Amino acid sequence: MNNPDPKEWRSEELSRGYIADYKAFNFVDGEGVRCSLYVSGCPFHCEGCYNKVAQNFKYGRPFTDELLDQIVADIGHESVQGLTLLGGEPFLNTGTCLTVVRKLREVYGDTKDIWSWTGYTWEEMMQETDDKLELLQQIDVLVDGRFMQELFDPKLAFRGSSNQRIIDVKKSLSCGKVVLYME
Numbered sequence: 482m483n484n485p486d487p488k489e490w491r492s493e494e495l496s497r498g499y500i501a502d503y504k505a506f507n508f509v510d511g512e513g514v515r516c517s518l519y520v521s522g523c524p525f526h527c528e529g530c531y532n533k534v535a536q537n538f539k540y541g542r543p544f545t546d547e548l549l550d551q552i553v554a555d556i557g558h559e560s561v562q563g564l565t566l567l568g569g570e571p572f573l574n575t576g577t578c579l580t581v582v583r584k585l586r587e588v589y590g591d592t593k594d595i596w597s598w599t600g601y602t603w604e605e606m607m608q609e610t611d612d613k614l615e616l617l618q619q620i621d622v623l624v625d626g627r628f629m630q631e632l633f634d635p636k637l638a639f640r641g642s643s644n645q646r647i648i649d650v651k652k653s654l655s656c657g658k659v660v661l662y663m664e
Contacts, residue, residue, distance in 0.1 A: 483524050487608035492575040495522060500544050500577065501535035501569055505555040511596035511622065511639060513562030516555045518581060520544075520566065520574035525600035529630035531641065535569040544577045553584055556593050563594035563621070571597050575612040582619040594621040602626050603648055603659050622662050623648045638663065 499521035504510075510517040522538030523530075534540055556564055564585060571578045582595055597620045601609065606617055606625070617623065624640050624647050632642035639647055652660040 483526055485524075485605075487605065488610050490524060490573055491610060492573050492612055495524070495538055496520075496574045496576055497522065497538045498544050498574075498577055499539055499541045500548070501532070501541040503548060503552065505551075506558070506561065510565035510567060511563070511594075514558075514560045515563055515565045515596070516552060516561060517565040517567060518552065518578075520569040520571055520577055522573055523568055523570035523600065524573070525570065525627050527600065527628040527630075529633065529641075530628060532568070538569075540569075544580075549581060549584060552581060553588055556585060556589065561593065563596065566595070566597040566620075568598070570600055572599050572601055572606070572609070572613045572616060575616050578616055579612065579619070582616065586619060595619060596622040596624070598624045600627045603646070603653065617650060618654065620650045623650050 500519060501521045502519040504517045506514055507517055508514060519535055521535050521540040523536045526536060566578050585593060603625050606613060624645055626645040629642040629644050632644050634643050647662045649660045649662040
């Protein structure tokens, strides 16, 4: 597993604008019915990663305007609660992820929620680049921290290892400390 210094890994240097997958109308990547965008590329290389193939920044296919239009249309379905960003590492694919979340906020405002997983901890994120912080500000729920095989627990909701936290981003940013969305 890799542990970057603050601002060491930069999206503009690493990201190739590829996505590993897009899944509409699923029930596993957060609360409610969701659409999930799996971006490509993650240098954390956590042991036991469930999506190892998406660690490669050139895996999958390029993100396109057609896919953006499809995501916006799918999110608009009345049964869909929101979007989930995973990967790979969304915060090292900010060009793609910011394009999507800005469009969703423009079209739907705060009526649809946005979840994201990241290998960064909240504390690391607070020291990161402007693009990562902008993406964080658009997200409602963040599952933070690297997956740790030795802390794996299949009974945990929406996370793989007990070190990971499910954070209410808006409340946390507002009060300047981590506020959990759920235990």
